[in-house]
Amino acid sequence: MSCCHYYSIADDGKTESVFSVDVAAISFGPGVLREAGEQAKALGMKRVALFTEPALRKLAFFADAEKSLRDAGLDVVVYDEVRVEPTDASFKQAARFATEGRFDGYVSVGGGSVIDTAKAANLYSTHPADFLAYVNAPIGEARPVPGPLKPHIACPTTCGTGAECTGIAVFDLLEKQVKTGIASKRLKPSLALIDPSATYSLPRNVVAASGFDVLAHALESYTARPYTMRTKPGSPAARPMSQGANPWSDIGCEAALKLLGKYLQRAVNDASDHEARDNMMYAATLAGIAFGNAGVHIPHGMSYSVAGLVKDFRPEGYPQDEPMVPHGMSVIVNAPSVFRYTACACPERHLHGAACLGADTRDASNDDAGEVVAGQLIKLMKATGIPNGIGGVGYSEADVGALAAGAFAQQRLLVNSPREVGTKEIEGLYLGAMKYW
Numbered sequence: 001m002s003c004c005h006y007y008s009i010a011d012d013g014k015t016e017s018v019f020s021v022d023v024a025a026i027s028f029g030p031g032v033l034r035e036a037g038e039q040a041k042a043l044g045m046k047r048v049a050l051f052t053e054p055a056l057r058k059l060a061f062f063a064d065a066e067k068s069l070r071d072a073g074l075d076v077v078v079y080d081e082v083r084v085e086p087t088d089a090s091f092k093q094a095a096r097f098a099t100e101g102r103f104d105g106y107v108s109v110g111g112g113s114v115i116d117t118a119k120a121a122n123l124y125s126t127h128p129a130d131f132l133a134y135v136n137a138p139i140g141e142a143r144p145v146p147g148p149l150k151p152h153i154a155c156p157t158t159c160g161t162g163a164e165c166t167g168i169a170v171f172d173l174l175e176k177q178v179k180t181g182i183a184s185k186r187l188k189p190s191l192a193l194i195d196p197s198a199t200y201s202l203p204r205n206v207v208a209a210s211g212f213d214v215l216a217h218a219l220e221s222y223t224a225r226p227y228t229m230r231t232k233p234g235s236p237a238a239r240p241m242s243q244g245a246n247p248w249s250d251i252g253c254e255a256a257l258k259l260l261g262k263y264l265q266r267a268v269n270d271a272s273d274h275e276a277r278d279n280m281m282y283a284a285t286l287a288g289i290a291f292g293n294a295g296v297h298i299p300h301g302m303s304y305s306v307a308g309l310v311k312d313f314r315p316e317g318y319p320q321d322e323p324m325v326p327h328g329m330s331v332i333v334n335a336p337s338v339f340r341y342t343a344c345a346c347p348e349r350h351l352h353g354a355a356c357l358g359a360d361t362r363d364a365s366n367d368d369a370g371e372v373v374a375g376q377l378i379k380l381m382k383a384t385g386i387p388n389g390i391g392g393v394g395y396s397e398a399d400v401g402a403l404a405a406g407a408f409a410q411q412r413l414l415v416n417s418p419r420e421v422g423t424k425e426i427e428g429l430y431l432g433a434m435k436y437w
């Protein structure tokens, strides 16, 4: 049931008939962080900015990466002031560090926040510009990045964001209280060193939130508007990174969803289950590559204001000094409501996605697709301690207008949905996401 007729190419010269595959360079496996030095040298680095966050600096895997870089004879300067859930202010601070340090390469060891901060620091120190110049429209000018960046080795330590495989850097724009990003192929790290053993010490809530981010990447990319429904670009360079679902991204999405169906609960609920955590990391890699080429849609589009307008939610396992809704949590609380809405656009894909995640779809018809996929997500959310909808992270019906206004600004993501949405529909989706059980 993998929709072999899904991609029908219209012979009208106006709609897209081509998809591009941008493959990330990856080394994957326990212990791979000890190869950082040799890999950095091979990329021509001599003076390296090593990005991390304060809590990770004390951990053994960070020491392994740093030692490997120093043993390779590189001049290493550590920047450990990365903010979890970065902001325009924290990106600018990192860019100042990068500019003053005159580095010829970057290594980032951490979650998506660390990797994205290194991308931004590399961008603004290599091609200086006003901060909003490269930020996605309509919030920024979405100016193209004028040339290549310095080499960047990304070493993810959570099984989530896929940041190591994408050209996207996400942050909160403080003055507008909205999450947005910078998107360019130039931002994609030169190499990802993916060491699953870095996830063995993560708290369960962090594994749950990042695991559901992976799940959302895979299921949103799999159900995204097919690439064959976009208008043909004027030139190959104008083809967007988020080109829509395509036969190549489908492979990574399906494989990731099957791994998640098998290992997500085990990885969250038992830190000593290394087989489960290794496979979660591999699912994150597969889904990251897929969504880097296909793109996510409404659940991610809605997540930005769920995170940006946070009130006083402080999840266990995360820094407690400020309220926050972790990225994966802010995405998945919207997802059952969204997939109930989008299922009618491609019901076979929604059913197949649910089946990969472990749902019994033998007696399900296309009309059941929305309920089947929502039911399977809710089951997994309950089993892993995810909050009960957006109400569970502190929102009420009174917040729906503000949430929807923030989500509507995420047009880059919304246009990738298989079913169109306007502000009214988004308000309805937030109401439907208030409480699931």
Ligand SMILES: [Fe+2]
Pocket: 161, 213, 217, 300, 327, 331
């Ligand atoms: Fe995500």
